[in-house]
Amino acid sequence: MRWIRKNLVGAIAVLVLIYLFIPIAVVIAFSFNQPDSKFNLSWNEFSLDAWSQLCGVPGVCSSFLTSVQIGLITTLIATVLGTMIAFALVRYRFRGRTSTNLLIFMPMATPEVVMGSSLLALFLNLRFPLGTVTVMIAHVMFIISFVVVAVKARLQGMDPRLEEAARDLYAGPAATFRHVTFPLVLPGIVGAALLGFSLSFDDFIISFFNAGTLVTFPIYIWGAAQRGIPPQVNALASLVFIAALAIVLGAQLVSWRRRRALASR
Amino acid sequence: MAPVLPVASVAPAPLEGQKRSSRSVYLLLIPGLAWLAVFFVIPLLTLFMTSLQKESATKPGTYVFGIQVSNYVDALSEYWPQFVRSFVYAGLATLIALVIAYPLAYFIAFKAGSWRSLMLVLVVAPSFASFLLRTYAWKTILADEGPVTSTLNALHLLPDGRVLNTGIAVVAGLTYTFLPFMILPLYASLDRMDYRLIEAGGDLYASPVKVFSRVTWPLSMPGVVAGTLLTFIPAAGDFINAELLGSAKDRMIGNVIQTNFIEFRDYPTASALSFVLMAAILILVFGYIRRSGTEDLV
Amino acid sequence: MSQGGGPAKSDRRIEDLRLVSLTKQFGDHRAVDDLTITIPAGSFFALLGPSGCGKTTTLRMVAGLEEPTRGQVFIGEQDITRLRAFQRPVNTVFQSYALFPHLDVFENIAFGLRRRRVGNIDASVTQMLELVELGTLARRKPAQLSGGQQQRVAVARALINEPEVLLLDEPLGALDLKLRRQMQIELKRIQSEVGTTFVHVTHDQEEAMTMADTVAVMNAGRIEQLGHPADVYETPRTVFVANFLGQSNLIVGTRSSSGEMLEVLAHGVPFRMPESRNVAPGGGVVVGVRPEKMTVLDLADEQRIPTGHNSLRGTVTDVSYTGVSTQYLVETAWGQEVIAFEQNSIVGDRCAVGDPVVLHWAPEHTFGLDPAEGLSAGIDPSVLELESEVDA
Numbered sequence: 001m002r003w004i005r006k007n008l009v010g011a012i013a014v015l016v017l018i019y020l021f022i023p024i025a026v027v028i029a030f031s032f033n034q035p036d037s038k039f040n041l042s043w044n045e046f047s048l049d050a051w052s053q054l055c056g057v058p059g060v061c062s063s064f065l066t067s068v069q070i071g072l073i074t075t076l077i078a079t080v081l082g083t084m085i086a087f088a089l090v091r092y093r094f095r096g097r098t099s100t101n102l103l104i105f106m107p108m109a110t111p112e113v114v115m116g117s118s119l120l121a122l123f124l125n126l127r128f129p130l131g132t133v134t135v136m137i138a139h140v141m142f143i144i145s146f147v148v149v150a151v152k153a154r155l156q157g158m159d160p161r162l163e164e165a166a167r168d169l170y171a172g173p174a175a176t177f178r179h180v181t182f183p184l185v186l187p188g189i190v191g192a193a194l195l196g197f198s199l200s201f202d203d204f205i206i207s208f209f210n211a212g213t214l215v216t217f218p219i220y221i222w223g224a225a226q227r228g229i230p231p232q233v234n235a236l237a238s239l240v241f242i243a244a245l246a247i248v249l250g251a252q253l254v255s256w257r258r259r260r261a262l263a264s265r
Numbered sequence: 266m267a268p269v270l271p272v273a274s275v276a277p278a279p280l281e282g283q284k285r286s287s288r289s290v291y292l293l294l295i296p297g298l299a300w301l302a303v304f305f306v307i308p309l310l311t312l313f314m315t316s317l318q319k320e321s322a323t324k325p326g327t328y329v330f331g332i333q334v335s336n337y338v339d340a341l342s343e344y345w346p347q348f349v350r351s352f353v354y355a356g357l358a359t360l361i362a363l364v365i366a367y368p369l370a371y372f373i374a375f376k377a378g379s380w381r382s383l384m385l386v387l388v389v390a391p392s393f394a395s396f397l398l399r400t401y402a403w404k405t406i407l408a409d410e411g412p413v414t415s416t417l418n419a420l421h422l423l424p425d426g427r428v429l430n431t432g433i434a435v436v437a438g439l440t441y442t443f444l445p446f447m448i449l450p451l452y453a454s455l456d457r458m459d460y461r462l463i464e465a466g467g468d469l470y471a472s473p474v475k476v477f478s479r480v481t482w483p484l485s486m487p488g489v490v491a492g493t494l495l496t497f498i499p500a501a502g503d504f505i506n507a508e509l510l511g512s513a514k515d516r517m518i519g520n521v522i523q524t525n526f527i528e529f530r531d532y533p534t535a536s537a538l539s540f541v542l543m544a545a546i547l548i549l550v551f552g553y554i555r556r557s558g559t560e561d562l563v
Numbered sequence: 564m565s566q567g568g569g570p571a572k573s574d575r576r577i578e579d580l581r582l583v584s585l586t587k588q589f590g591d592h593r594a595v596d597d598l599t600i601t602i603p604a605g606s607f608f609a610l611l612g613p614s615g616c617g618k619t620t621t622l623r624m625v626a627g628l629e630e631p632t633r634g635q636v637f638i639g640e641q642d643i644t645r646l647r648a649f650q651r652p653v654n655t656v657f658q659s660y661a662l663f664p665h666l667d668v669f670e671n672i673a674f675g676l677r678r679r680r681v682g683n684i685d686a687s688v689t690q691m692l693e694l695v696e697l698g699t700l701a702r703r704k705p706a707q708l709s710g711g712q713q714q715r716v717a718v719a720r721a722l723i724n725e726p727e728v729l730l731l732d733e734p735l736g737a738l739d740l741k742l743r744r745q746m747q748i749e750l751k752r753i754q755s756e757v758g759t760t761f762v763h764v765t766h767d768q769e770e771a772m773t774m775a776d777t778v779a780v781m782n783a784g785r786i787e788q789l790g791h792p793a794d795v796y797e798t799p800r801t802v803f804v805a806n807f808l809g810q811s812n813l814i815v816g817t818r819s820s821s822g823e824m825l826e827v828l829a830h831g832v833p834f835r836m837p838e839s840r841n842v843a844p845g846g847g848v849v850v851g852v853r854p855e856k857m858t859v860l861d862l863a864d865e866q867r868i869p870t871g872h873n874s875l876r877g878t879v880t881d882v883s884y885t886g887v888s889t890q891y892l893v894e895t896a897w898g899q900e901v902i903a904f905e906q907n908s909i910v911g912d913r914c915a916v917g918d919p920v921v922l923h924w925a926p927e928h929t930f931g932l933d934p935a936e937g938l939s940a941g942i943d944p945s946v947l948e949l950e951s952e953v954d955a
Binding site: 008009010012013016017019020021022023024026027030041042081082084085087088092094100103104105106107108109110111112113114115117118119120121122124125137138140141142144145148198202204205208209217218221222225229233234237238240241244245248249252255256 | 287290291293294296297298300301302304305306307308309311312314315365366368369371372373376382383384386387388389390391392393394395396397398399400401402403404405406408410441444445494495498499501502503504505509518519522523526527532535536539540542543546550
Binding site: 159161162164165166167168169170171172175179180183184261 | 628648649650663674678
């Protein structure tokens with residue numbers, strides 16, 4: 001009984017973590033299911049069909065590819081724009097800081113329904129055709145804020161003396177940036193880019209409003225939810241999950257190993 | 266006689282606390298901010314304009330520019346139950362999320378030691394899998410014949426005999442979806458706290474409950490507020506959970522906006538509803554800013 | 564566009580560093596106030612003062628990391644005031660070392676050479692690594708080094724560029740005592756080997772005095788006194804210097820006679836000192852003497868005081884034995900507490916609390932200061948709060 005009291009917080013913590021992963025487990029498990037009806041909702045029998053014929057169902061792979069392409073382009077643009085803003089906020093003094101902070105924050109605080117529908121209203125009023133371009137515009141719009149937050153955090157953590165040291169050692173402004181600032185801020189930028197990509201890839205609501213006839217992976221899933229989601233979707237999503245998890249755990253492993261190396265000087 | 270300094274697009278960092286003042290800062294700011302201005306701010310204005318449009322006399326079913334404020338009155342009088350329901354569901358989900366998330370955040374911040382980074386990865390990891398699929402997975406987990414529902418039924422906890430297609434499922438889904446958004450700000454706030462304050466509290470107050478209520482909880486307030494905002498706001502506007510896990514009785518304002526926009530093409534009504542939702546949230550956010558300023562937002 | 568700065572290396576003759584009317588204003592606060600000094604070429608110069616006195620700001624202005632509000636910086640005849648930091652033949656060893664965390668030791672040291680596109684980098688860096696005895700650690704990252712090792716990398720990284728002036732901003736502050744002593748000797752050795760002008764900023768007076776050829780004591784943006792460590796210590800010219808450097812007993816009095824020997828009367832007690840050791844302009848004179856110059860005698864032995872010595876009677880209020888010496892607190896007739904240090908070289912009884920004693924010292928060890936400054940300048944404020952105010 002005392003053991004429970006002492007470790008209550010820990011026990012709850014572990015339970016919550018498990019809770020977070022239950023749906024993931026279901027998603028992955030059901031990629032190995034052979035559904036007896038169109039709706040992959042109850043377990044029927046084990047099958048590797050979905051994995052062996054990943055693109056067997058029409059629309060699955062094409063929507064997946066679409067999402068990847070959009071994700072890459074969107075991430076590139078948003079990361080560049082967001083990084084520039086982060087530098088401006090951290091390194092410069094300027095009028096209109098408050099408005100800038102507010103403008104950056106608002107998209108993170110606005111419900112996706114409102115952002116999606118308002119953009120749709122704009123495109124409709126301008127009679128701008130809905131499709132890839134509108135989806136990409138929308139994605140860049142809401143990803144910029146996240147990039148700013150991520151890069152800003154990294155920049156603020158950087159010792160300003162390092163750049164002074166560079167200047168002291170004969171590095172002009174461009175050389176200082178190239179050899180000191182950029183390498184040190186790069187991990188933050190990469191992290192922001194990864195975050196941006198996952199936000200774009202997984203976005204549904206805003207894309208749904210602005211895609212017109214374009215089908216991204218989440219839009220495909222939504223449509224399929226009414227008709228029955230094929231297990232191939234589960235398989236692809238599991239792949240993405242595992243890949244992303246591998247990248248993040250890999251990064252953790254690298255920094256953990258680095259810390260071990262430091263400890264044993 | 267001021268020296269002419271070379272202006273680079275990214276100037277070297279000045280001393281901490283002193284920021285550089287230069288024209289080139291606008292070069293950095295304008296592209297990104299312009300994008301936001303054009304594709305975030307202006308659409309909101311467009312939304313407002315659309316909400317005031319009236320039905321075209323010549324082509325019924327389409328809308329033209331007008332100032333029909335009655336759109337708002339009509340929309341609200343028809344859909345106020347969904348509004349209320351949205352805030353209730355989102356509020357419940359936020360509260361439950363807070364209760365569940367706090368112990369986890371506390372554990373990671375103070376008790377996890379070297380496991381901390383791994384645990385944070387585990388908190389964020391589920392977000393790597395499509396959230397539509399994860400929500401859909403709850404349909405399986407909470408199925409009528411499934412283990413969860415059967416157990417709850419055996420304990421006579423369910424008034425309707427089912428979980429799926431009720432408000433319970435929707436709230437549960439909302440809680441699950443936005444849980445990481447509550448955990449991370451809480452963790453960040455707790456992590457910043459000096460643990461010795463809690464130890465000092467343990468010294469002064471006899472019971473752990475008192476230490477929590479007098480020391481830990483008040484100091485973690487910024488995290489609590491941030492987490493609450495980041496959870497409540499998207500939850501209030503969500504329609505996925507209601508669509509997949511609820512019945513027609515559980516429709517939230519997000520569903521209404523979506524169907525009005527996409528199916529009915531009743532743009533004025535949908536826009537009006539959107540705008541009211543946005544306004545309600547803006548009030549919340551400004552309340553927060555008045556207390557804490559904007560520097561910590563971003 | 565050339566990315567590298569750096570001086571022309573045509574002549575290696577080291578020049579004097581001159582600061583002319585150097586001033587730095589931060590809003591209302593004047594950090595450096597009209598500073599004019601010449602730091603001789605090849606010397607080890609210490610800028611000493613409490614935190615906030617402007618010494619670091621001065622250093623940064625010489626490095627080019629801070630722009631002066633007014634004034635100029637010269638190396639020899641060359642005015643470098645308008646040059647950016649990366650264009651000056653000056654390098655800095657930072658307080659926190661500021662080693663580049665993403666580069667290894669080798670690349671850190673090579674950084675300046677690479678920016679200046681100097682040839683033969685490998686050989687130069689290897690040589691420098693040997694000079695600071697870090698040869699085996701060339702490929703480690705800064706995070707894998709101890710504090711002392713990091714410090715040596717910082718010094719190597721700066722020195723390898725053969726600057727006209729090397730600036731050191733409290734570089735030994737983060738090291739523990741033993742290591743600090745070691746590094747002080749190291750730095751002194753390196754400086755005499757290399758011959759570069761070193762400007763060392765510190766708040767540690769012992770460090771300044773042991774390492775430097777010239778010490779400048781700085782207070783509130785101004786230089787109070789500048790000179791050889793022994794001169795500044797033995798003959799302080801201001802109350803600040805008397806209190807900041809070591810400790811001093813200060814007694815307020817009035818001039819009572821002049822000539823080669825000045826006589827001052829304080830509370831009825833006469834004190835004599837050579838006129839040359841007095842800087843008080845008018846009739847009021849603060850008589851000063853350092854505690855270690857005083858000898859403590861039982862009052863009964865008063866006649867043993869050598870002729871010409873200054874003497875002061877009092878009662879012992881505290882005795883502290885510190886191994887090397889014994890510190891006495893003696894209360895004078897008028898209630899002022901005076902400190903005296905005696906080396907424990909006498910075998911026999913020390914005085915005890917309550918004993919009536921007489922303190923004596925040579926007039927050549929006395930100095931005279933301007934009373935206008937007050938008596939507490941240079942004393943750590945937190946110490947002042949604990950001590951009782953001295954009647955000024």
